[in-house]
Amino acid sequence: MFSSEELKFAKPGAVRTRIAPSPTGLLHIGLARTALFNYLFAKQCQGSFVLRIEDTDLERSSPEYENDIIENLKWLGINWDEGPDISGKYGPYRQRERLDTYKKYLDILLKDDKAYYCFCSEEELEVKRQYQMSQGEAPRYSGKCANLPKETVKKYLAEGKPSVIRFRVASKKVSFNDLIRGRLEFDMGLAGDIVIAKDVSTPLYNFAVVIDDFEMKISHVIRGEEHISNTPKQILMQEALGFPRPEYGHLPLILGTDRTKLSKRHGAFGITDFRREGYLPEAIINYMAFLGWNPGDEKEIYSLPSLVKEFSLEKVQKGGAIFNIKKLESLNGFYIRQRSIEKITELCLPYFIEAGLIIPIFEEMQYPPAYGGKQIIQKYKNSETEKIITLDVLQKIISIYHERLKKNSEIVELADFFFKEKLEYDKKLLKWKGMNDGEVRDVLNKLENILSEISENNWTKENLGNVLLLEAERIGPALQKDRGYLLWPLRVALTGKEASAGPFEIAEILGKEKTLNRIKTALYKIS
RNA sequence: GGCCCCAUCGUCUAUUGGUUAGGACACUUCCCUUUCACGGAAAAAAGAGGGGUUCGACUCCCCUUGGGGCCGCCA
Numbered sequence: 001m002f003s004s005e006e007l008k009f010a011k012p013g014a015v016r017t018r019i020a021p022s023p024t025g026l027l028h029i030g031l032a033r034t035a036l037f038n039y040l041f042a043k044q045c046q047g048s049f050v051l052r053i054e055d056t057d058l059e060r061s062s063p064e065y066e067n068d069i070i071e072n073l074k075w076l077g078i079n080w081d082e083g084p085d086i087s088g089k090y091g092p093y094r095q096r097e098r099l100d101t102y103k104k105y106l107d108i109l110l111k112d113d114k115a116y117y118c119f120c121s122e123e124e125l126e127v128k129r130q131y132q133m134s135q136g137e138a139p140r141y142s143g144k145c146a147n148l149p150k151e152t153v154k155k156y157l158a159e160g161k162p163s164v165i166r167f168r169v170a171s172k173k174v175s176f177n178d179l180i181r182g183r184l185e186f187d188m189g190l191a192g193d194i195v196i197a198k199d200v201s202t203p204l205y206n207f208a209v210v211i212d213d214f215e216m217k218i219s220h221v222i223r224g225e226e227h228i229s230n231t232p233k234q235i236l237m238q239e240a241l242g243f244p245r246p247e248y249g250h251l252p253l254i255l256g257t258d259r260t261k262l263s264k265r266h267g268a269f270g271i272t273d274f275r276r277e278g279y280l281p282e283a284i285i286n287y288m289a290f291l292g293w294n295p296g297d298e299k300e301i302y303s304l305p306s307l308v309k310e311f312s313l314e315k316v317q318k319g320g321a322i323f324n325i326k327k328l329e330s331l332n333g334f335y336i337r338q339r340s341i342e343k344i345t346e347l348c349l350p351y352f353i354e355a356g357l358i359i360p361i362f363e364e365m366q367y368p369p370a371y372g373g374k375q376i377i378q379k380y381k382n383s384e385t386e387k388i389i390t391l392d393v394l395q396k397i398i399s400i401y402h403e404r405l406k407k408n409s410e411i412v413e414l415a416d417f418f419f420k421e422k423l424e425y426d427k428k429l430l431k432w433k434g435m436n437d438g439e440v441r442d443v444l445n446k447l448e449n450i451l452s453e454i455s456e457n458n459w460t461k462e463n464l465g466n467v468l469l470l471e472a473e474r475i476g477p478a479l480q481k482d483r484g485y486l487l488w489p490l491r492v493a494l495t496g497k498e499a500s501a502g503p504f505e506i507a508e509i510l511g512k513e514k515t516l517n518r519i520k521t522a523l524y525k526i527s
Numbered sequence: 528g529g530c531c532c533c534a535u536c537g538u539c540u541a542u543u544g545g546u547u548a549g550g551a552c553a554c555u556u557c558c559c560u561u562u563c564a565c566g567g568a569a570a571a572a573a574g575a576g577g578g579g580u581u582c583g584a585c586u587c588c589c590c591u592u593g594g595g596g597c598c599g600c601c602a
Contacts, residue, residue, distance in 0.1 A: 499563035
């Protein structure tokens with residue numbers, strides 16, 4: 001066994017890791033994190049990272065899920081060197097396309113009597129299992145078909161009697177050195193013979209994985225803790241077939257708030273879901289890396305390339321980690337702030353469109369050939385007023401909410417008032433502290449007067465700030481310099497919200513006409 | 528029930544025999560501030576219990592307790 005430190009200097013290509021998802025569900029956070037660790041380890045050792053699709057379960061596997069897994073892994077930036085879409089010399093990389101290979105080894109196992117046909121019915125087995133559990137025994141196969149006479153087997157097979165193939169699990173102790181947990185030992189005398197295939201052309205997981213990891217020259221199997229108890233079975237099969245044993249490393253599980261393994265009932269933990277809500281890949285990568293690993297110092301911000309440099313299996317945690325959405329959000333907010341306004345605008349616009357606030361329009365523009373000739377220009381219009389909204393305005397809107405965003409989808413809730421003609425809010429919201437209707441009215445009237453004096457040319461947030469701040473200092477109960485007396489009713493009149501960005505920048509984007517209209521509407525509400 | 532794994536603030540974790548047990552998220556308070564957020568400052572918050580080993584244990588060993596995983600003709 002090598003330490004990860006030694007492996008950094010291992011010869012290039014020596015290390016081969018893999019992620020082997022079954023396309024029976026969306027790419028979820030647990031799988032993505034396993035993929036990440038395999039990727040990091042392989043890249044750091046200048047090795048290869050392989051994607052293999054384990055679609056032996058014909059009923060549950062689907063191309064849509066395979067597609068989801070591939071697309072989202074790519075979106076995260078976890079790229080593989082070989083996979084169903086990138087051929088390598090050990091392909092094909094879908095188990096369904098490797099059936100001949102499994103058959104070859106299954107035949108060997110059968111011929112050597114290391115595996116045998118079992119004709120027990122599922123019902124029969126289930127009854128026995130229940131009984132054993134109730135007796136406090138480990139449920140295991142009785143071995144009923146283990147020594148059937150050859151003629152009987154032949155006869156049953158010829159009759160088409162339903163059967164499966166079982167591997168003779170040697171009754172001995174199996175131990176291995178786990179890269180994360182150290183030496184692990186299992187008494188396989190306690191286990192029964194396991195089913196490794198439904199028939200020669202329908203292999204099952206535990207068998208297929210052994211064959212593929214061998215055929216694909218996988219050097220390090222890094223996977224979730226739920227596979228610990230599968231490992232000794234797989235080791236026994238490797239021994240039966242004369243395969244070398246890869247290194248094993250079992251990662252701690254990612255847990256829900258109830259401390260159990262993350263599963264469907266915990267809700268949406270698909271990478272697709274995070275993506276749709278507006279989480280950034282760099283935030284997800286950074287967060288996942290810290291679920292079960294840390295660099296040992298206090299640095300917490302890591303990009304994928306820096307993780308490749310710093311990652312080490314020795315620092316991987318043994319205990320399960322509870323998934324904490326707040327921490328992901330906080331990290332996501334950080335990464336959103338790191339990105340440019342242009343980029344965040346691009347990412348936020350789909351949410352406005354989806355909410356029906358704006359509509360994208362495509363205009364065909366004719367330019368002289370030297371300037372590009374015919375071009376399609378994308379613009380946006382307000383879905384209520386049909387008025388064109390320039391990208392410039394859209395970017396201004398995003399910019400004042402940039403640092404408030406925890407995830408991009410929040411932009412709708414935050415900034416919808418820019419696009420709406422009619423704001424829905426209770427007039428009580430206009431009151432700052434103990435103001436009464438009359439006082440609000442006076443303030444709004446004053447605002448209307450002051451603002452109508454400002455020319456369109458001077459309608460900038462700086463100028464509005466200068467004028468209004470001066471006024472805000474002058475009014476209020478007993479000149480307490482409580483700016484809220486003027487500013488709160490203004491902000492609510494413009495946004496209809498309890499919390500928002502500042503009123504000057506909002507007024508600037510809204511423009512003079514709309515700003516005054518909203519003040520008038522507020523005035524109407526309060527009288 | 529059997530086998531196996533795990534155990535430091537609420538959460539993710541640092542500590543690899545000697546530290547005022549550190550950081551981050553969340554929470555609370557304060558500053559900035561019309562609000563919210565950002566930013567800044569501060570506070571509160573942890574070694575499951577019991578035995579050993581040792582001059583000295585969060586750290587090593589054992590037991591207990593607690594949590595988890597697996598026990599499929601799923602992967």
